[in-house]
Amino acid sequence: MDAPSNLNPPAPNGPNDPLIVDDEPLPKKARVTEKQSTREPFDVWEHFVMSKCKYCKKQYNAARRNETSSMRAHLLKCKKIPCVIDPSQTTLSFQAKKPGGVEGKSSNELVVAKFSIERIQMALARMIIVDELPFRFVEHDGFIYFMGVVEPRFPVPSHLTMARDFPNHKGETIGKTIERCLNDWGIKTVITVTVDSVKSNDVALDYLKKKLEMKDGCMLGGRFLHMRCVAHILNLIVQEGLKGIHNSIAKVRNAVQYVKLSPKRMDRWNSTYLMSEAAEKFETAFDRMHEEDVEFSSYFMEVDGNGKQKHIGPPKGEDWVNVRIFCNFLRLFYEVTLRFSSSLFVTSNTYSCELVGIQNELHRLCGIDGDPLLKEMAQSMKEKYEKYWGDIENMNLMMFIVVILDPRYKMKYLKYWFNKWYSKEKAEFALKLVRDVLDKLYAHYAKGTELSSASGNGQTTNVGSSIESSVSFPYDPWKIASHEYDEHIATEDDSECTTEVDKYLNEASVKK
8 A cells, every 4th residue: 555645754954954845646656655654765866966867967847946756756767876786685697507508509597696705705716726826816906906896895805815715735634535536436446646745645645545445445555556746846856946046047037027017926937938938039129128228228227225236137148048048958847847747648658758858868967068057957956856756765666667568668668777877786676676566566467367378469559659859959868868778779688588577578669
């Protein structure tokens, strides 16, 4: 039931407050219901100036100040009036459909959305994980401005808040997550799990090993369950070499920072490599900037509070020569990292072969024939290399088993390089460790299986290779190592075969 149209307005608070008295019935769309009649009428004149709407500029004829019914009705339908949205109010929005929709149909669907800080926080956390962004991304000016436009009601968290609210990275939590995934995937037996070299992963693998042993799900007692990520270790090795960055690289980096206004710190060594490789192509342009751009020259003349030069540089002829030498060296590790990280083919059988090239190169650079410019860097990297891969007893021997099972290499490959790197006693000990593991694996798979005594039919399966380097300059340590091994294997005599494993190991290797 509609309330009377002529409502008694509340007394004004002061002499300047307008009286809101409706002399005419409200339009049908603007009639006040009985439920609304308890509310105080709003001041129409807050939205009008001289009877003109502040928002759409529509003019009304209000002869007297209390003739405002038509103006009040206008405010209910004005399309340009700003509105304050109730946080609990739901809205309609388009959301991307999940994969699997009908082909040719729209990729979006209409959904009811409600503002939720928790929901936005979860979406933000997912973005940081999926896109591998640093926590400090939320403090970048661009992101803060973007969120202010998209959803000004959302309080953008600090990087500390993001780190605190993320699912914890405790070892047991990681272990439970892996265990749940294995159960979901129906995997009952595990040989290895590859993880980065951090303490929490050690705890996670210890937890997982205990759980798998209870179900008899660890092959060979879980001895080789923990496989350290080769790509991660390689990154640690290169970062060690770049700790004391050469002045030539620093000069080029400062020049690039002036042009691009890029962040001062580059956290990853591959960023330094990619920056240097791109910049050296513009040597002439940087030289011209130094000659003609006054601000560029002034940038390198700035001093700090102690009177020291703030930006070392600019780079000159000798610096560009040094940068090209560093680029050629770092390109080796950059391309190996890409091959290790490939997901289109199996890479486990190439780890040892890649490490052969790396170790040979580090030995060469640290020797008398090494480049003086790279020698100090190579020595730091070699020390880090020895920490992780110097002692075979500290390595996961499955790295060598997969090489043996590659018909192009077998045990002969390991025997040659072990004898070259180690003393005779250490090489024999390393080969015995690997052979013992190979025999135990064979016994594990042969147990309960009827074995055929017939030898193979001589056919072989093509094995994908990822060790062919795409390095574009003449010196390639992997090709050199491969050629050296091929020359050795051509002169080696086969020994007497006693078991099927021996027969496999002594068959001629498949040509690469």
